[in-house]
Amino acid sequence: xxxxxxxxxxxxxxxxxxxxxxxxxxxxxxxxxxxxxxxxxxxxxxxxxxxxxxxxxxxxxxxxxxxxxxxxxxxxxxxxxxxxxxxxxxxxxxxxxxxxxxxxxxxxxxxxxxxxxxxxxxxxxxxxxxxxxxxxxxxxxxxxxxxxxxxxxxxxxxxxxxxxxxxxxxxxxxxxxxxxxxxxxxxxxxxxxxxxxxxxxxxxxxxxxxxxxxxxxxxxxxxxxxxxxxxxxxxxxxxxxxxxxxxxxxxxxxxxxxxxxxxxxxxxxxxxxxxxxxxxxxxxxxxxxxxxxxxxxxxxxxxxxxxxxxxxxxxxxxxxxxxxxxxxxxxxxxxxxxxxxxxxxxxxxxxxxxxxxxxxxxxxxxxxxxxxxxxxxxxxxxxxxxxxxxxxxxxxxxxxxxxxxxxxxxxxxxxxxxxxxxxxxxxxxxxxxxxxxxxxxxxxxxxxxxxxxxxxxxxxxxx
Ligand SMILES: Cc1cc2nc3c(=O)[nH]c(=O)nc-3n(C[C@H](O)[C@H](O)[C@H](O)COP(=O)(O)OP(=O)(O)OC[C@H]3O[C@@H](n4cnc5c(N)ncnc54)[C@H](O)[C@@H]3O)c2cc1C
Numbered sequence: 001x002x003x004x005x006x007x008x009x010x011x012x013x014x015x016x017x018x019x020x021x022x023x024x025x026x027x028x029x030x031x032x033x034x035x036x037x038x039x040x041x042x043x044x045x046x047x048x049x050x051x052x053x054x055x056x057x058x059x060x061x062x063x064x065x066x067x068x069x070x071x072x073x074x075x076x077x078x079x080x081x082x083x084x085x086x087x088x089x090x091x092x093x094x095x096x097x098x099x100x101x102x103x104x105x106x107x108x109x110x111x112x113x114x115x116x117x118x119x120x121x122x123x124x125x126x127x128x129x130x131x132x133x134x135x136x137x138x139x140x141x142x143x144x145x146x147x148x149x150x151x152x153x154x155x156x157x158x159x160x161x162x163x164x165x166x167x168x169x170x171x172x173x174x175x176x177x178x179x180x181x182x183x184x185x186x187x188x189x190x191x192x193x194x195x196x197x198x199x200x201x202x203x204x205x206x207x208x209x210x211x212x213x214x215x216x217x218x219x220x221x222x223x224x225x226x227x228x229x230x231x232x233x234x235x236x237x238x239x240x241x242x243x244x245x246x247x248x249x250x251x252x253x254x255x256x257x258x259x260x261x262x263x264x265x266x267x268x269x270x271x272x273x274x275x276x277x278x279x280x281x282x283x284x285x286x287x288x289x290x291x292x293x294x295x296x297x298x299x300x301x302x303x304x305x306x307x308x309x310x311x312x313x314x315x316x317x318x319x320x321x322x323x324x325x326x327x328x329x330x331x332x333x334x335x336x337x338x339x340x341x342x343x344x345x346x347x348x349x350x351x352x353x354x355x356x357x358x359x360x361x362x363x364x365x366x367x368x369x370x371x372x373x374x375x376x377x378x379x380x381x382x383x384x385x386x387x388x389x390x391x392x393x394x395x396x397x398x399x400x401x402x403x404x405x406x407x408x409x410x411x412x413x414x415x416x417x418x419x420x421x422x423x424x425x426x427x428x429x430x431x432x433x434x435x436x437x438x439x440x441x442x443x444x445x446x447x448x449x450x451x452x453x454x455x456x457x458x459x460x461x462x463x
Pocket of ligand 1: 015016017018019020021041042043044049050051052053061062063064129130131132161162163164207208211386387388429430431441442443444
């Protein structure tokens with residue numbers, strides 16, 4: 001592809017305007033000199049939503065206290081400051097440890113983007129569009145980005161911050177069901193419209209299931225709620241912040257089995273000292289990435305096969321009040337947790353028959369009015385149903401990450417092509433780096449990756 005001087009030309013094109021893309025734009029605007037040109041490309045009109053912060057419903061809370069959600073590592077109170085500005089200085093201490101409404105986080109990122117934009121000498125454009133392909137331009141060293149609208153743009157560097165897509169419902173027969181009978185857990189408004197008497201089957205028992213149950217509860221739902229999952233593990237609660245006095249670094253030199261044993265032992269020690277087990281996870285949290293990277297390939301595989309379900313419910317915890325609400329619904333019998341694998345779904349008169357194979361080879365049949373798909377995100381790059389990723393994989397500009405999850409990147413976040421070469425002009429931010437980093441989805445990781453990508457690509461543009 002040869003140079004076309006008439007195309008809009010940018011130093012950095014940020015692809016995706018969810019939290020990861022907006023954090024990258026905030027840092028790029030902060031770091032850029034006058035004359036730098038930055039574009040943010042996102043098909044959704046409102047920025048900083050993605051899946052997590054698109055909810056407009058107050059019952060959906062952050063899973064992390066406000067004091068850990070700042071967009072800036074060096075200004076840890078920034079999100080708290082934003083909330084305090086509308087809720088009052090007297091509430092500061094309570095706000096810092098509370099689990100804010102998720103929609104407020106989107107408001108925060110949009111506000112900080114606006115501030116960064118007005119304080120920056122750089123040129124900044126938001127394009128409401130979707131990137132469908134990237135090519136290298138002969139001679140100029142620039143990238144050429146193809147957009148869904150049919151236009152193209154040139155850029156010296158690009159940031160892939162495209163997040164993940166939900167997995168389709170893993171059941172035979174789903175395509176034959178009437179429209180509206182299978183809902184996506186992330187279609188928050190459709191979940192709100194479920195009639196209060198409806199009997200519901202939620203496939204999946206993670207954080208998306210929790211969102212659905214909270215919306216049903218906020219609507220005074222009266223129908224039965226079946227939660228179906230292969231391991232029947234529900235997310236566990238946070239407790240008051242506490243740090244256990246064990247040396248988490250010692251875990252790094254241990255093989256997987258020994259690490260797990262050491263963590264369990266540390267949890268027992270903590271309890272003997274009157275501390276919750278959560279204190280041990282808090283102590284280990286800053287090391288999660290290193291814990292993953294220091295496992296051998298085979299041990300990582302063993303982790304994915306045998307440990308991940310247990311790890312996830314301990315690591316990705318929920319607000320204590322949300323956990324208490326789930327327990328109350330379970331105790332009342334309205335919410336029933338089933339351990340089994342979803343097999344088929346079929347129309348049965350006006351209802352849906354859900355067939356499940358249970359662990360003990362028994363089968364379970366449920367007749368329900370709605371199914372909610374809360375099976376989470378697709379981690380395998382080839383199945384993500386994102387045309388841009390298909391394009392990059394198809395052209396050999398990208399390859400799947402280790403274990404086939406996400407896409408491959410080097411330590412600094414540069415994309416790695418099918419031949420194993422780093423592509424310094426393309427940086428990756430967010431969950432696509434899961435195969436290399438494992439811990440690559442929450443805000444503390446995103447803001448660090450965003451800042452590194454912005455700094456590196458601005459330097460790359462000046463070369
Ligand atoms: C329900 C839920 C709750 C969460 N709660 C928390 C929490 O409390 N604390 C926390 O730290 N983390 C939380 N997370 C993690 C969360 O994923 C991240 O904080 C963050 O939302 C991820 O942002 P992202 O930009 O990487 O991806 P996404 O939010 O998925 O955004 C990706 C964006 O890219 C756009 N896009 C995709 N393809 C293209 C393309 N080809 N061209 C242009 N644009 C494209 C999409 O439209 C989308 O807007 C939560 C996640 C979920 C799902």
